Amino acid sequence: MNKAMAILNDPFKNKGTAFTQEERERLGLTGVLPPRVKTIEEQAAETYALFETKTSNIEKRHFLMEVFNTNRTLFFYLMGQHITEFMPIVYDPVIAESIENYNERYQRPQDAVYLSVKHPERIKKSLANVSGDRDIRLIVVTDAQGILGIGDWGVDGVDIAVGKLMVYTAAAGINPAQVLPVSIDAGTDNPKLLDDPNYLGERHQRITGQEYFDFIDRFVDEVEKLYPKSLLHFEDFGRGTAARILDKYQDKILTFNDDIQGTGIIALAGVLGAMNISKEKLTDHTFLTFGAGTAGMGIAKMLYDELVRQGLTPEEAKKHFYLVDKQGLLFDDTEGLTEKQKPFTRQRSEFANADELTNLLAVVKAVHPTVMIGTSTQPGTFNEAVVKEMAAHTDRPVIFPLSNPTKLAEAKAADLLKWTNGRALVATGIPVADITYQGVTYQIGQANNALIYPGVGFGALAVQAKQLNDNMLAAAAHALSGLVDPDQPGAAVLPPVSKLAEFSQRVAQRVAQSAIDQGLTTMTDAKKAVADAKWEPKY
Numbered sequence: 001m002n003k004a005m006a007i008l009n010d011p012f013k014n015k016g017t018a019f020t021q022e023e024r025e026r027l028g029l030t031g032v033l034p035p036r037v038k039t040i041e042e043q044a045a046e047t048y049a050l051f052e053t054k055t056s057n058i059e060k061r062h063f064l065m066e067v068f069n070t071n072r073t074l075f076f077y078l079m080g081q082h083i084t085e086f087m088p089i090v091y092d093p094v095i096a097e098s099i100e101n102y103n104e105r106y107q108r109p110q111d112a113v114y115l116s117v118k119h120p121e122r123i124k125k126s127l128a129n130v131s132g133d134r135d136i137r138l139i140v141v142t143d144a145q146g147i148l149g150i151g152d153w154g155v156d157g158v159d160i161a162v163g164k165l166m167v168y169t170a171a172a173g174i175n176p177a178q179v180l181p182v183s184i185d186a187g188t189d190n191p192k193l194l195d196d197p198n199y200l201g202e203r204h205q206r207i208t209g210q211e212y213f214d215f216i217d218r219f220v221d222e223v224e225k226l227y228p229k230s231l232l233h234f235e236d237f238g239r240g241t242a243a244r245i246l247d248k249y250q251d252k253i254l255t256f257n258d259d260i261q262g263t264g265i266i267a268l269a270g271v272l273g274a275m276n277i278s279k280e281k282l283t284d285h286t287f288l289t290f291g292a293g294t295a296g297m298g299i300a301k302m303l304y305d306e307l308v309r310q311g312l313t314p315e316e317a318k319k320h321f322y323l324v325d326k327q328g329l330l331f332d333d334t335e336g337l338t339e340k341q342k343p344f345t346r347q348r349s350e351f352a353n354a355d356e357l358t359n360l361l362a363v364v365k366a367v368h369p370t371v372m373i374g375t376s377t378q379p380g381t382f383n384e385a386v387v388k389e390m391a392a393h394t395d396r397p398v399i400f401p402l403s404n405p406t407k408l409a410e411a412k413a414a415d416l417l418k419w420t421n422g423r424a425l426v427a428t429g430i431p432v433a434d435i436t437y438q439g440v441t442y443q444i445g446q447a448n449n450a451l452i453y454p455g456v457g458f459g460a461l462a463v464q465a466k467q468l469n470d471n472m473l474a475a476a477a478h479a480l481s482g483l484v485d486p487d488q489p490g491a492a493v494l495p496p497v498s499k500l501a502e503f504s505q506r507v508a509q510r511v512a513q514s515a516i517d518q519g520l521t522t523m524t525d526a527k528k529a530v531a532d533a534k535w536e537p538k539y
């Protein structure tokens, strides 16, 4: 390829019509572009006008991905201008639709690395082929066994790694040339993909057990060797692997599991936001987690740690939790408990009707939760009967239906307000427009880990922290308090996505400061480190 085309085809270098006359001369672009030199403002305005002509969400996403594929600077400049509008398009919920249509709509590899569990010997070469001479600092890896709540999507799940990284840059300002999305293709147990002639992944059932975990070990090892200054972010692994991988590596390398830790932080931040509104104490609450999987147990752990920080003993704190999963309320003798569930189970002797506590309504009747969080993937399960029963025993029920995407949410925010006469303090996983109910306009907080992981990861990277530990996660959860006026009628429990870029800096600084305070870095000035690391979309 000639020099000119190599530059124009490189999304990290390309400026399109914005190359100046001098740059055109120097880079061999003279005569290669139409004469007019445009500014980034002009490019953004014309690109946005084209975006507005697209009618369906999937077309909008396709269009934005073309901009992203062509010119990263312009893409992030534009996203900075339209963050609230673009988030649901490039990220959740439209990303779910794009994953479900990946094979038919395949555009480009999008600078991701494609690894196959059957070929551990190709890991190093594959990583190096994609990263080239770029100084990689952030990797988002998925094996796509549990994409949002839509299940196993094999190689098609790569979009979630790409999308999560787009949010990192848009929210926190991580240099997009320093990131690497990775797909680990371990096969798929999704029969639809195995039967689809267009499927782009390896056509076999998931490889599990030793061979799988050996591959992960080798992958982590190669990442640490090739990119020693990087943060390794795991996304949408399965219930049987996510926690195990995190437990193995969290004290050894700079790593983060978004579904466990990111979700835990944002849910705790939302509950703390609810406490600011209701003026209640966290330690007076009873927590019910519906769907005690990867996310549900991450949330329970963060809430539990906070109760202990607020002075409860571990034994007292555990008594505040009730886990409900497929089996109903989880008891110490329930079959099929996960390692993470075991410490939070209850005893049958606590209840006269323990054997009847096999569904959510029965459990709500028996335990009177005051905070109920859904990560079950079961739509509509926070129904009118359940919510009214809960609301009969508490003034301000805190209810977070967090399952994604939209079609899987345990409830709709508007229904929760209606069924509780506006008393519910609600946060959802996907964005919800303001709701006017009985004369009050309610803003609905978005308890999606996207509101927190960019600041967390960026803060840790900015000070080159050795690890991301529980204190840093707690610092992030507390960083969002004070950003919403809790006395405004209809106030949200979390700050709005429109302020994402602002509060991500604050989260990053708090996380960086925590690393400094704990001696996990040699740097000393969190504010300066975060400011210095920030990438801006400009030519």
Ligand SMILES: NC(=O)c1ccc[n+]([C@@H]2O[C@H](COP(=O)([O-])OP(=O)(O)OC[C@H]3O[C@@H](n4cnc5c(N)ncnc54)[C@H](O)[C@@H]3O)[C@@H](O)[C@H]2O)c1
Residues within 6 Å of the ligand: 146, 147, 148, 149, 150, 238, 239, 258, 259, 263, 266, 290, 291, 292, 293, 294, 295, 296, 324, 325, 326, 327, 374, 375, 376, 377, 378, 402, 403, 404, 405, 408, 428, 429, 430, 447, 448, 449, 450
């Ligand atoms: N808002 C956020 O930031 C956020 C973050 C992570 C996950 N999530 C959502 O949470 C959901 C779960 O994700 P995960 O990664 O924890 O998946 P997971 O598979 O690890 O956990 C889901 C849990 O729900 C349980 N479950 C299934 N059917 C049930 C039923 N009928 N009743 C009760 N429990 C049932 C499963 O047994 C499992 O334990 C997904 O929809 C995901 O999108 C949201």
Ligand SMILES: O=C(O)C[C@H](O)C(=O)O
Residues within 6 Å of the ligand: 092, 147, 148, 149, 236, 258, 259, 403, 404, 448, 449, 450
């Ligand atoms: O991707 C999201 O929207 C949040 C979360 O990580 C999820 O798996 O649902």
Ligand SMILES: [Mn+2]
Residues within 6 Å of the ligand: 148, 235, 236, 258, 259
């Ligand atoms: Mn996820």
